Amino acid sequence: MSRTLATTLALTCIFGTLAGPCSGATGGALQVGFYRGKCHSVDVEAIVGGVIRAWFSRDSTIAAALLRMQFHDCFVNGWDASILLDGKSTEKTAVPNLSVRGYEIIDAAKAIVETICPGVVSCADIIVMATRDAVALSGGVRYIVQSGRRDGTVSLAENVNLPAPSISVSDSIKAFSKKGLDSTDMVYLLGSHTVGVAHCSLFQDRLYNFQNTGKPDPTMDSTLLNTLKTRCPQNSTADKPVNLDQNPLSSMTVDNSYYRQIILHRGILQIDQELALDPLTNLTVAAIAKGLDFSTRFGQAMVKLGAVEVLAGAQGEIRRSCRAINTPLKN
Structure with missing residues (x-):
């Protein structure tokens, strides 16, 4: 967003809605409408929404980017915006986060x-x-979010240990369980792959040397396999992106197409395909693919994810800049 647009939106809010003093986010548990009355009479969510609409109008891929950022933040130290902090050894410098945007x-x-x-x-x-x-602008339900989180002050690359794309379903369930999320939550949350891309390096083993067999993954649809081999040649140094939802009509839309694709053996990442094959999750996948209300339940799962290991009350701080803590960062 340009500085001019940012300033215009800010001034509109200031002169249009000033009323009463601001107060910090010092409440207890998360709640809907936490900021109501805390920022003059300004609707904080509307301000953020305006920024996202302006950005989305120029770049509709931001939904996938923000979903990925959110997951990568939540799975390290909980939901505390630690991934946003700059520094030589902060989370954003860890290899899995280098492509986060x-x-x-x-x-x-x-x-x-x-x-x-x-x-x-x-x-x-x-x-x-x-x-x-961003999810709502991409065709999903605009779910109601809770707020009242505070920002963390610790961000270390060494703490980044995210589930790999080749993780098994059972191990993925265990990883989500550690965050208080069950297997159904996991299936819906992995539905964020309905938008976004994966680069060849994350699934190339499935094309040429699956589990050190010297052969492709036998569960992959043969047409997709040939397409991906063309996109991702074995000895190429180019790490090209591939849509995670292989339906070209909905690869930018938050819907249940991803589930229909993995049932057809057209999953890109190994964990995607395994969701449709493993008896621990295949019935849930089939139900969503057949029309179970994905958008609403995805939103519910996102709200549940949003409550994982949050800082609230007097914990953490409210950063003045999202890129730096209010006192010198200790690494």
């Missing part, structure tokens, strides 16, 4: 909110709001 979107929303009422709205809450709005 969208930081400038959060910066833009934070800048406007800080202009209106500084020190009130956490970066962690902005990620949640921004992702929800």
Whole structure:
């Protein structure tokens, strides 16, 4: 977003809705409408939503980017915006996070909110709001989010231990369980792969040397296999992107197409395909593919994810900049 647009939105909010003092996010548990009355009479969620709409109009891929950012943040130290922190050894420098993007979107929303009422709205809450709005703009349900999170002050690359694309279903269930999420939550949350891409390096073993057999993954649809081999030649140094949802009509839409594709053996990542094959998850996948309300339940799962290991009350802080803690970062 340009500085001019950011300033215009900020001034519109300031002169249109000033009423009463700001107060910080010092409440207890998460709640819907946490910021109501805490930022003059400004609707904080509407401000963030305006930023996302403006950005989405230029780049509709931000839904996938923000969903990925949100997952990568949540699975390390819980949902505390630690992935946003800059530094030589912070989380964003870890190999799995090098391709995470969208930081400038959060910066833009934070800048406007800080202009209106500084020190009130956490970066962690902005990620949640921004992702929800990007999902809605991509065809999903605009689910109701809770807020009241505070920002973490610890961000270390060594703490980043995210589930690999080749993880088994049972191990993935265990990883989600450690976050208080059950197998059904996991199946819906992996439905975020309905948008976005994976690069060849993340699934190339499935094309040429699956589990050291010297052969392709036998569960992959043969037509897809040939297409991917063309896109991802064995000895190529180019790490090209491939849509995770192989239906070209819906690869940018938050819907249940991803599930229909993996039932047809057209999953890109190994974990995607295994969801449709493993008896621990295949019935849930089949139900979603047949028309079970994916968007609503995906939103419910996102709300549940949003409550994982959050900082609230007097914990953490409300960062002035999402890229730095309010005191020098200790690494």
